[in-house]
Amino acid sequence: MRIGEVAQASGASVTTVRFYEREGLLSEPMRSDGNYRVYERHHVSSLRFILHCRSLGMTLDEVRSLLKFMETPDQGCQLVNKLLDEHIAQVAEKIGQLQALKNELQRVRAKCHGADSINQCGILRELTHQA
Template sequence: MKIGELAKAAHTQVETIRYYEREGLLPETVRTESNYRVYGDEHVDRLSFIRNCRRLDMTLDEIRILLRFKDSPLENCADVNDLLDEHIGHVAARIKELKALERQLKTLRENCRKSQQASQCGILSELSTASHPDQELTTSKGHVHGAHSLKAKL
């Protein structure tokens, strides 16, 4: 099958397939006499595996490691378990950061409780004064919330 057919079969965009090829996640394919790449069911299976990993928010490096084990089925999978444990830790940290972000946004929302002219909007005013990601956001009621945990994400 050609790349367009592979894209349909794997529910993946052609550009994404080419990107995964450049990144070495998909094995090289044979080419026809007219220089078209020819893909098989193994490419559909591998793309499905990659898509499932991406759905779990795994990085390309993590996927590379998992693919190495998938390609070496007789290897011990202890490192796969370790990789997943580490990924779970990253997800837990992101959840914590997202909860902090939610609190910050709710605090920011407290600065403007009614519809009014934009020049009087407390949200816009607060966003103008919080000039650094580490600077704390304050509500009109004087509550202080730090923004330091999200600086890497912003």
């Protein structure tokens, strides 16, 4: 397959395929006589795996680690569990930060009831006061 075909088959863009190659997450494909990249089915599977991990908010380093773990299939999965537990903890922390942000935005929003002019807007006064 050429790069456009592997991109389409995996749901990635051509730019994304090249990016993951540069980052070392996707193995480099062979080259044709005309120096075109020639991809195989395993590239599509790898890209789908990478994209799925990224959709779960995993960093490139986390994905890199998971791919490395997959190279030793007989090894125990304790390290995979540890990586995922750490990622879950990071997600929980982000949820807490987002909840605090939501609460603050709701507090600021409550400063205005929509009937005032811009000069009297409680939201703008609150944002200016805290700046």
